[in-house]
Amino acid sequence: MVRLIASVSALAVSLTLAAAPAQAEDSREILNTSYDIARELFAAVNPKFIDWWEAEQGETVSVKQSHGGSSTQARSIMQGLRADVVTFNQVTDVNVLAEAGLVADDWQAQYPNNASPYYSTTAFLVRKGNPKNIEGWDDLAADGVELVFPNPKTSGNGRYTYLAAWGYADRTFDGDEAQIEDFMKTFLGNVEVFDTGGRGATTTFVERGIGDVLITFESEVNNIRNEYGVDDYEVVVPPVSILAEFPVAVVEDYAERNGNLDLARGYLDYLYTVEAQRLLAGFNYRVNDQNVAAEFSDRFPQAELLRVEDIFGSWPQAMETHFSSGAKLDQLQRR
Template sequence: MTKRTPLRTTLALASAALLLISAGCEEKKTTTAAPEGSAPGQVTKLAVASYDPTRELYQELNPAFERWYKQTTGKDVDVETDHGPSGKQARDIAAGKETDVAALSVDFDVDTIAKAGLLPASWRERLPNGSVPYTSAVIFLVRAGNPKQVKGWEDLARPEVVSLCPDPKTGGGARWIYLSTWAHAVRKAKAEGKTDAEAEAAAREFTTKVYDDALLDPAMRGSSTRFIAQRTGDVLFGWENEILQIANDPSTTGQFEVVVPSDSITIEVPLAVVDKVAERHGVKEIAEAYVKFHFSDEGQELIARRYNRPYSEAIAKKHAEKLRPLTLFRFKDHFSDWPTVMNVHFGQGAELDKMRKK
């Protein structure tokens, strides 16, 4: 079971391990699940792989599920979650990493696992809302007093503003941030009456300015650590839940300010049972209960407490004061599909590579 650790402690530990993080390493835990019907008193283990900014969420959600499962079935289960860049998690699972549940940051990564034959291509249909229990957005974090006067997206392109974010080459979470940057520029150009071709050119120019100068880390937590512990840069732009956790942590009181940009992409985060692995471990029923727990009132409440935007409208309304009003748009409003986006923006020699002159 993931042990409960305050965010400030996590950040301190992450700072000490920054060189490892920058090299692309992520926290891992070896998990061997006991089969169903094991000896009385034996705890069955469930292995979950997730992306970086969910660490604090699963420190609360996993024990809650364990309690609920014990009360419901009388059986003990120990959920162990490891974290790392979403894309790498998907590739590792597809290559044989023993994972019963994948809770990743983009459905394209779950599709990678499905293409390896470990779960059906129709996995989205097995849970509500296309198997997306919550969403997030892209917002900014600046230092107290906002010394560089960062107000919105355009300020990220100013040469005197040093920004930090995760590397879109590494994981799905970082790709959402990149796509939000690109789509903002398209939307702005269209609002100014520019043609589709002109809007695309404007997006390319703007995103190049942002990403050519940005300091990139393999994962969002690495960027957060650099910004906080090493006091590097002027603005951290990334996932809303990660930034609000930092801003509301007692150890950082008065050190930072949140800046809400004019618009953001809706970040949709899926999860799915990795059928073939869960069946081999004899934990398919537990894995299915675990993913459904995310959509329960208790699961949605825990999700909202960690500054995520829950699927449940009732829970979202209850926690509305945690999240500032923000103009949100969907992936499909500006992009066709993830395979096309991966080829056009993130493939070898694609848009992102052309931007990274330095």
């Protein structure tokens, strides 16, 4: 296990108490550390979990949230942020915690669907009337198209965008490396702003009015459109995109020390219940419960979702080849 730093300063996280009734002083509280754009989701999930736990166990508990870029959150936990559970948007950010001895090595086998209770894909948000006629990935590399999405160096969301674009190019150019890299150079050259996380990218596009296309999770683009005006924005789901899993795990080392191991496991169990699956689908996430998926099928256009493992071999290979210092991403961005 890596040596844990005793104090944590200048953490790039925001801590907010989940909406819940006032708790007794001796009631237990868990900390869920999550990705940047999940604030509203877990603000809705947590009160439902609290009610479910009380009905199941007869105990009143509370939940605290921490949000930030998925990789930033993982580093914060390794530096001492005593999270009981993680609900991330990228497998590698859980794997680094497993390598540090904070999460079980077999964490993906502990819950169904590779410990991903819900999933999504990468989609586009465009302004009213879709003035640049954006329909797929090739349109994002056209002249005069300005893109906004999170920085792949700091955001799992951004890495999915990069990998989805590469996967499309790999399919389109039949694996021709030179043509793939030419496409990616143009695509990355059209990025107007690289924010550190998904919520920052949303702010840049919606509130600052920068860019023609916001690229983020399908769930996020639909939630933005619903919040900021269905008549002002349009959602484009490309016919070929990436499977974005949302892995969850108990931070066993901390949860046990916090006296919350059973509560932490129960929290993740709850995400697989029919009630939680409906709630997740209501926030425009795709779910694996077939009955719930059928109820919400009109929200999710058919798309071919490419697996990272099928295109890049594995997540560790993708990280080493594309996102390590001096790797493909850095090479492609050199002017």
